[in-house]
Amino acid sequence: MIDLGPLGRHMPTFEPGSVWLVGAGPGDPGLLTARAIHALGTADVLVYDALVSPAILELVRQGAELEYAGKRGGKPSAKQRDIIDRLIELARQGKRVLRLKGGDPFVFGRGGEEALALHAAGVPFHVVPGITSxxxxxxxxxxxxxxxxxxxxxxxxxxxxxxxxxxxxxxxxxxxxxxxxxxxxxxxxxxxxxxxxxxxxxxxxxxxxxxxxxxxxxxxxxxxxxxxxxxxxxxxxxxxxxxxxxxxxxxxxxxxxxxxxxx
Ligand SMILES: C[S@@+](CC[C@H](N)C(=O)[O-])C[C@H]1O[C@@H](n2cnc3c(N)ncnc32)[C@H](O)[C@@H]1O
Missing domain, CATH: 3.30.950.10 (Tetrapyrrole methylase, C-terminal domain)
Structure with missing residues (x-):
């Protein structure tokens, strides 16, 4: 886990049973926000997209589960409804669910749809902006x-x-x-x-x-x-x-x- 030093004081608690929709920025791990690093170091399960770089995935807490939810190698992409259902299911299991998206989660990334569905399901969520590509x-x-x-x-x-x-x-x-x-x-x-x-x-x-x-x-x-x-x-x-x-x-x-x- 990366020590955020004095910045750690500014981090909200990643509550069990909640979903954080987090932007990973355009690719360089150096462009992650401190809050995204905090989320990576705290999550129980990481549900990630195709455009999140491997160097960023490596920063996740040891022992966290990783679930891939993007499109890769010509294989059909996971259906958006399935991804949403999975986020809800994981949160209802009491996990800290990190939904990591390239760039900013609310810019052409379906983060808006996911937030709406989480809200409708009564699952607490938190949005962490990222640098949009x-x-x-x-x-x-x-x-x-x-x-x-x-x-x-x-x-x-x-x-x-x-x-x-x-x-x-x-x-x-x-x-x-x-x-x-x-x-x-x-x-x-x-x-x-x-x-x-x-x-x-x-x-x-x-x-x-x-x-x-x-x-x-x-x-x-x-x-x-x-x-x-x-x-x-x-x-x-x-x-x-x-x-x-x-x-x-x-x-x-x-x-x-x-x-x-x-x-
Ligand atoms: C589904 S959209 C996701 C956008 C993302 N939420 C954002 O804020 O950057 C995917 C598109 O974002 C752009 N993109 C994402 N990462 C990029 C990068 N590192 N370099 C160039 N374009 C990128 C490309 O146009 C790509 O087709």
Whole structure:
């Protein structure tokens, strides 16, 4: 168990029979919050997702049970309802249940649905925020989410359309804002997304960056344009997990002296 020193005084009690929904951050264990480390050192059972790195799982208390609840190696993912039922079952057994998710649990991670279900079942829960990959990944790539010269707002959105086609999204509305777009889970839909944005009036030379495996030892950054993104991503072999960022903040990376990351 990691000694949190004087920070330990600020940690709430992880009560038996409760579930903590905890964000593990984008990957680097050094980006865990003190409260996430406290939860790892106290939990009886850890239910974790695919994007939680092995180096973080190693920090769990010795003797804690580990249950995998994510998608891996093409195998079907555990059904969300099954995961929720399992969390409730474990809590009702009187365990301290740590539900560990990549990034922040309430950002595109189904943490909201899990919290709602726990609340409905009368199971006490506690939410521990984490650094979301859409912001932490940008910072790690040298791309400020905002600067006063570039943008007054930023849009975090998903590129994964559960049950819907890309045409179900009003891309013109997003393009019109002129605000940088940060897309999670966009790699499988990159072609339709870039096409829709250009059709909506975004210039083909709009800067785009991809941050793959952000904050890990395997982090890669690719800088491209809206028009060339699909070909450049294929050439560079960039795959999920990646954050896609589109707009005026991308060139700030070069202005900060970060190395050229174009193909
Ligand atoms: C199901 S969402 C979970 C998001 C998470 N809750 C968060 O706040 O970062 C998964 C997507 O997050 C992004 N992602 C998560 N970790 C990442 C990382 N280390 N590098 C780049 N993208 C990451 C990718 O877009 C990935 O497809």
């Amino acid at each position: 859409g912001l932490g990944g940008l910072a790690a790539a040298g791309i400020p989410a905002t600067t006063r010269d570039t943008n007054q707002a930023i849009i975090l959105m998903t590129g994964h359309y559960a049950m819907q086609g890309p045409e179900a999204i009003d891309w013109a509305a997003f393009a019109r804002t002129g605000v940088p777009l940060v897309l999670y889970m966009a790699m499988n839909n990159l072609a339709p997304i870039t096409e829709e944005l250009m059709r909506a009036g975004m210039a083909a030379d709009t800067p785009v960056a991809f941050v793959n495996k952000a904050t890990t030892a395997e982090q890669r950054v690719l800088v491209s344009t809206l028009g060339a993104a699909v070909a450049d991503v294929e050439k560079a072999g960039i795959e999920a997990p990646a954050i896609t960022v589109i707009g005026s903040i991308v060139p700030v990376r070069a202005a900060l002296g970060y190395p050229d990351a174009s193909v």
